[in-house]
Amino acid sequence: MRPENEEELSGMVRAAASPLRIMGGGTRDIGKPLTGAALSMSAMSGITLYEPGALTLVARAGTPLADVEEALAREGQRLAFEPPDMRALLSTQGVPSVGGMVAANASGPRRVQAGACRDSLIGVRFVDGTGAVIKNGGRVMKNVTGYDLVKLMAGSWGTLGILTECSFKLLPVPETQATLCSAPMSIEDAGKVMSAAMGTPYEVTGAARTPDGHVYLRVEGFERQVAYRCGQLRDVLGGAWDILDAPASAAQWLGIRDVRAFAECTGDVWRISLQPSAAPAVLARAEWPVIMDWAGGLLWLLTPEGVDLRAQLGEFAGHATLVRGSQVTRTRLSVFPPQSPPLAAISQGIRQKFDPRGVLNPGLTG
Template sequence: MRPESEEELSEMVRNTDAPLRIFGGGTRDIGTPVTGAALSMSALSGITLYEPGALTLVARAGTPLADVEEALASEGQRLAFEPMDMRAVLGTDGAPSMGGMVAANASGPRRVQAGACRDSLIGVRFVDGTGAVVKNGGRVMKNVTGYDLVKLMAGSWGTLGVLTECSFKLLPVPESEATLRSAPMSAQDAGKVMSAALGTPYEVTGAARAPDGHVYLRVEGFSRQVAYRCGQLQSALGGAWDVLDAPASAAQWLGIRNVHAFAAQPGDVWRVSVKPSQAADLVARADCPVMMDWGGGLLWFLTPEGTDLRARLGAFAGHATLIRGSQATRTRLQVFPPQSPPLAAISQGIRRKFDPRGILNPGLMG
């Protein structure tokens, strides 16, 4: 199925009782494999509103992310949250779509400074599991009608509704950027350095540790400000730091954002969100290659195929998600973090409200 309008999509959903496997560009193949009729959103494409002066954009869910980024770049603007592209690490083809980006709440290294995808999302339109068209939010941040529902759709992976349109607030592209690179250091030392850097007034917009131990700290803004802030950071943190210029900095953060370090390596890839203060302990428990992002709040682990990383890590205050694994592993292990009984009951109640027949990506999130 490939609807070409919201009305056609609504009719399709309303008139079927069969499970639906919903996808946009097909680049984010994670979660428990879904058995159902394929529902492609690729035909619902196009930017429906772009007001550079108001820093606002509205696009249909099937719009390729690259088309939006090209339009924004022509006006010196961008999506602030630096959405991750999973194609390299998952080995998928296709083109990331706006709806898929929102459904995954795809957010990159700049989250430490600009927030996640859901923080820039100001409005959605979607078709729920009954075929009803729902509109929530608006085109400006002053319109907060249904604000919680807008947030709810980000990261719902198509289990609550099929997104048809998304509205975003935007930010200008800074004039320049630079990145400080350290010598290799332990996860514990890296955590301390990144925490210290993020605690300075120098507006660090990226703080990560690569699998080889190098720590990267990004600064963005006007050229003179970037040079000054890099110098102040070096003085405040001590040690020896190399400075990557704007092109080298952009290339480095592209690799960090998309986890290129694990893209061509065999094994499973896990994504763990945790308090930065606990990161070093989890790295030690995992005993496998790791990349640290968000100042230590996001950990990417490369494990041997079929490894139950949650069992290896034991109890901790955070969440572990299996991002890359075989279908057998994704069926055997719960892909998304297990929920406590009270939270699971709330989640199930919400799904029954929006999808009473249980036809939207059933089982994908466990």
């Protein structure tokens, strides 16, 4: 199925007698393996509104992300949250789309400074599991459901509704960027350095440690400001730091954003979100290659195939998601973090509200 407008999509959902497998751009094969009729949003494409002066863009859900980024680049603007491209890591061949990005709440290294995808999202339109067209936020009707639907839809993985249109606030592209690169250091020392850097007034927009132990700190802005802030960071942090110029800096952060260090490696890939201060203690229980992003608040771990990372780590204050694994592993293990009984009851109640028949990606997040 490939609807071309909301009316067709609504009719397809209402007529569905069995589960629907919602497809955005087909680049994020994450979650429990699904059965059911594939419903592709690729035909519902195009930028419907772009006002550079108002830093606002509205695009249909099937719009290739590359089209949006190209249009923004012509005006010297960008999406603030640096959405990652998972194709290399997951060995997928699709095209990243606006709807898929929002459904996954896909957010890259700049999240430490600019927030997540949901923080830049100002409006959504979607079709729920009954076939009703719902709109909320941005330039559309005021929501009267009692839910903040804009935030609710970001990261819902198509289980509450099928996104048809998304509205974003934008940011200007800085004049330049540079990145400080350290000598290899331990996970504990890296955590301390990244925390110290984020606590300075020098507006670090990326803080990460790669598997080889190097710490990278990104600064963006006007050329003179960037040079000054890099110098100040060097003085505050101490130690030896190299500085990557703008092209090298951009290339380095593209690799961190897309988890490319693990793309050609065999094994499963897990994503852990937690308080940055908790990262060293958690990683002490898992001696596998790791990328630390978001100043230690996001960990990417490469484990042997089939490892139950949650069992390995035990209790910790955070969430572990299996991003890459075989279908056998994704069937055997809970892909997304298990919820406590009270939270699971709330989630089930919300899903019942928006998809009472259980036709939208049922079981994906189970």
